Amino acid sequence: MPRMNILNKSEQEMFNAPPVFNSRERKQFFTFPESLKEKAETLRKPSTRIGFLLACGYFKATKKFFRSEEYHQNDIAYVAHKIGMDANRFSPETYEPRTRQRHEQEILEFYGYRRFDDNSLRVIEQEIASMMRSQLKPKLIFWRCIDILLRERVQIPAYFQLSELILKAVNQRKKDLTAVIRQELSREAKSLLGGLFMQEADSPYARYKLTLLKKLSHSITPWD
Secondary structure, three states: OOOOOOOOHHHHHHHHOOOOOOHHHHHHHOOOOHHHHHHHHOOOOHHHHHHHHHHHHHHHHHOOOOOHHHOOHHHHHHHHHHOOOOHHHOOHHHOOHHHHHHHHHHHHHHHOOEOOOHHHHHHHHHHHHHHHHOOOOHHHHHHHHHHHHHHOOEOOOOHHHHHHHHHHHHHHHHHHHHHHHHHHOOHHHHHHHHHOOOEOOOOOOOOEHHHHHOOOOOOOOOOO
16 A cells, blocks of 8 residues: 655655745845854854854744755855855865754754654644544644644654654554444444445456445436
8 A cells, every 4th residue: 555645745845945045035034143143153163153054044934954965055155155254165064963963952942942852742642633533634734733833832843753643643543443343333234344345246347246336427407
């Protein structure tokens, strides 16, 4: 059975990638208060300084963090120019993961957000289970989860983290409903339902009896 995708491929790529800014947005999200600029000035390596400010701007816009290899060249050039550096001084390889993670925590604290941790995961799991019982579609559940995280001031995780939680809840809901049906149906009802999935023995097409219940109406008369 093919795996269900909550967002299509292009939507997933857009969700997981840094935003593409126009000139107005770039100016808006890469304009920083003095405290962040002072923090950047304490960083010794040019790549670290530029990378820190890029992470600040992207988080300010999306409440997410991204891999430094995905940072857009136009944004790198803009931030580097703002602090009087050449864009070539930034290299994703020299913005080390451990340093980037430390900066992410500082950025979260500055903007008053928390990491998507085990506690946040449990809260979201409960919310997803509740929405699943209300029979909401997975895509709507996904975007409602984003709204909940923003309301609770929690960092937005990568697509796969939320989608895995939702797909797990979908499968659990199917199991729960199947268990209810097995428990509540009488033996006679189960036998009758099972008979609908038997194939016609004398048919060259071996159709299931269930398909015989489908009657297509070719009438062009409007319904009353």
